[in-house]
Amino acid sequence: MADAPVGENLLFLTDEQLRQGIEAMFFAYRGFTSDPDRILATLAYGRAHHRAIHFINRAPGTTVNNLLVLLGVTKQSLNRVLRTLIEDGLVESRVGTSDKRERHLYLTEEGKALETRLSDAQRARMRAAFRAAGPEAVAGFRQVLEAMMDPEMRRRYHAFREAGS
Amino acid sequence: MADAPVGENLLFLTDEQLRQGIEAMFFAYRGFTSDPDRILATLAYGRAHHRAIHFINRAPGTTVNNLLVLLGVTKQSLNRVLRTLIEDGLVESRVGTSDKRERHLYLTEEGKALETRLSDAQRARMRAAFRAAGPEAVAGFRQVLEAMMDPEMRRRYHAFREAGS
DNA sequence: CAGCATAAGTCAGCGTTGTTGACTTTCCAA
DNA sequence: TTGGAAAGTCAACAACGCTGACTTATGCTG
Structure with missing residues (x-):
């Protein structure tokens, strides 16, 4: 916010620059998802x-309600996914202790194994991109992405930053 | 590649940093698509x-084959979308002059109007994010996104940068 | 000219993942 | 004890990917 560069250096706000940013997001997101997608395709x-596996791994014991708000999907949509993961023994659902209506979600050993496999693939690409671009570019990357989030999602993103590190 | 910073400044390649990058992409992409999605939902x-409208606007006269490679979808999937856009009078399909097997795609006035509406919404968010983060962050953002693309997509992305500006 | 290749379009069917709406069960808290 | 929150379920639907099989029109090559 505050003091953006004044005067001549606003080329990065050109219509054409903005369109290129949009296209960069589109193509980069394709790359971002392609490696895990290939693995997932072999597993039905x-x-x-x-996404469910990722966030359960990041916040073990999270409730179904937490998760569906985080993922931005309906209870019914998440439930279909969770059911198959539970049936297949990748996720464990434990009844809450203080509030027994809640279900707390955990990855099983098998679930953790798949999480690692998916994460390794995705992090390898991210690592290569970070390494190629350098630390200053990475800082800029994160600043712009953060500014692009809805405020509520930014809040949740920060919650993970604090919990994870 | 080349000379990445040596020694202590590799914190940006930490496992935790990479995971945060992954989550930033996820949440930011949600924001990125949310404004156009709201408009599209009112229009069936x-x-x-x-995506089809965006790239036809960017490369008027592109062929169906070009477009489906660019979008990374099958002919059948693209065709379903194009058919409705042509029926609704947003896209015009002209038989090629040199090669009559090809169909060249153009936005009609109505198509351009919708493109503008969608693009305005998406660019507004991108502009706000760029402004908030500043030009150096934007440069880094683009560097990292570019490094994250598959090489083939990076080539196509550059083709647009040259064509557009 | 014959025959193969290419571009496009179409039909049928399927899977994933999102949606709404209606409903039940469980259980906490006022 | 009663209202409401959390979770789960069933049904139906839509968007948008996919494969496979096929047709039509056209271009190119031997």
Whole structure:
């Protein structure tokens, strides 16, 4: 916010620059998802399964309600994914202790194994991109992405930053 | 590649940093698509229509084959989208002059109007994010996104940069 | 000219993942 | 004890990917 560069250096706000940013997001997101997608395709799972596994791994014991708000999907949509993951023994659902209506979600050993496999693939690409671009570019990358989030999602993103590190 | 910073400044390649990068991409992409999605929902169109409209606008006269490679979808999937856009009078399909097997795609006035509407919404968010982060961050953002693309997509992305500016 | 290749379009069917709406069960808290 | 929150379920639907099989029109090559 505050003091953006004044005067001549606003070329990065050109219509053409903005369109290129949009296209960069589109093509980069394709690359971003392609490696896990290839693994998932061999397992009869999809991206929704990956996302559930990712966030359960990041926040073990999270409730179904937490998860569906985080993922931005309906209870019914998440439930379909969770059911198959539980049936297949990748996720464990434990009844809450303080509030027994809640279900707390955990990855099983098998679930952790798949998480590692998916994450390794995705992190390898991210690592290569970070290494190629250098630390200053990475800082800029994160700043722009953060500014692009809805405020509520930015809040949740920060919650993970604190919990994870 | 080349000379990455040596020694202590490799914190940006930490496992935790990479995971945060992954989550940033996820949350940011949600924001990135949310504004056009809201408009499209009122029109019985989806993201696939938006993507087709976007790239036809960027490369008027492109062929169906060009477009499906660019979008990374099958002919059948693209055709379903194009058919509705042509029926609704947003896209015009002209038989090729040199090669009559080809169909060249153009936005009609109505198509351009919708493109503008969708693009305005998406660019507004991108502009706000760029402004908030500043030009150096934007440069880094683009560097990292580019490094994250598959090489073939990076080539196509550059083709647009040259054609567009 | 014959025959193969290419571009496009179409039909049928399927899977994943999102949606709404309606409903039940469980259980906490006022 | 009663209202409401959390979770789960069933049904139906839409968007948008996919494969496979096929047709039509056209271009190119031997």
